[in-house]
Amino acid sequence: MINIIGLGPGNNDYITKVGEKLILNSDVVIGGKRNLDSIENFKGEKIVLASNLKEIVRYINENKDKQISVIASGDPFIYGIGKYLSKNIDTKELNVVSGISSLQYIFSKIYVDMNDLYITSSHGKTPDFDYVLSHKKVCMVTDKVIGPKEICKEILNRDLKRTVIVGENLSYDNEKITIGTPKEILEADNFQMCVVVILEEY
Ligand SMILES: C[S@@+](CC[C@H](N)C(=O)[O-])C[C@H]1O[C@@H](n2cnc3c(N)ncnc32)[C@H](O)[C@@H]1O
CATH class of the missing domain: 3.30.950.10 (Tetrapyrrole methylase, C-terminal domain)
Incomplete structure (x- = not known):
């Protein structure tokens, strides 16, 4: 499963418990720099998401054996990465955890x-x-x-x-x-x- 996790508006206290657990159990977390910086307790591999969306989708599709979480600010389906990923990755393989939007x-x-x-x-x-x-x-x-x-x-x-x-x-x-x-x-x-x-x- 690939997780897409909404972190909430920014302060870590607003992330859901389910989102936090999934992040900590991931092998790889992908996200924008501000979001990656906020998950201090995660010690696995971090990949920065910027304008490299195609490469990220390829990486996800080629590494299905890994627990991968893509993190996004607020709710990923409100002007976030959710739309692009759900169109480019088989949704049967996606687990989306919404967050509190700004x-x-x-x-x-x-x-x-x-x-x-x-x-x-x-x-x-x-x-x-x-x-x-x-x-x-x-x-x-x-x-x-x-x-x-x-x-x-x-x-x-x-x-x-x-x-x-x-x-x-x-x-x-x-x-x-x-x-x-x-x-x-x-x-x-x-x-x-x-x-x-x-x-x-x-
Ligand atoms: C790409 S959109 C992502 C929105 C996000 N998915 C959400 O649900 O809040 C980024 C924009 O959301 C707004 N935003 C996100 N977090 C914010 C925050 N903590 N305070 C104020 N605005 C924020 C700003 O307008 C920012 O430019």
């Missing part, structure tokens, strides 16, 4: 339900903001190119009334949650790794 985490912190939430991402793409902002409740994972300020410019350009919540470094010691109008977010300091919630009503 999206789930921020909603619990702001006491807002996730019902009817529109989930999207700005990673490596320009979202269709007319469509995104037609929803009453949105949560976006972001990258360095399109982050909170660029999103707020799109809201202001359309003259929309929204509350914007930016969740930075969630679950880590330097976690910061900023709530404001698009104008306030635009005027705030620059943001680090974050998710952005856009609400019509708050």
Whole structure:
């Protein structure tokens, strides 16, 4: 079995017990550098996952005798590695353990339900903001190119009334949650790794 394990938002206290056990019993753990650094107790082989996705799939298919776990931040099926691996590895050989997503985490912190939430991402793409902002409740994972300020410019350009919540470094010691109008977010300091919630009503 190949495990795909969601680590949760970042702080090790949020990983599931089943995920932790599978990692510790693995021969090889594959993941992004931030995620590999976080599994200090694992003493086996670590392989860094970056843009080498094809090589990783080949490695997994050629090493089926090994216990391999691929680790991902949050939930692997929310803008994570789950989609690619489940399309490129026989799913009969996959065991997916979901983790708490950064999206789930921020909603619990702001006491807002996730019902009817529109989930999207700005990673490596320009979202269709007319469509995104037609929803009453949105949560976006972001990258360095399109982050909170660029999103707020799109809201202001359309003259929309929204509350914007930016969740930075969630679950880590330097976690910061900023709530404001698009104008306030635009005027705030620059943001680090974050998710952005856009609400019509708050
Ligand atoms: C490739 S996506 C992975 C999302 C992940 N699968 C999840 O469920 O949280 C990476 C993006 O998720 C968001 N993210 C992940 N962990 C975060 C954290 N601890 N705090 C804030 N945002 C986070 C950021 O927008 C980051 O750029």
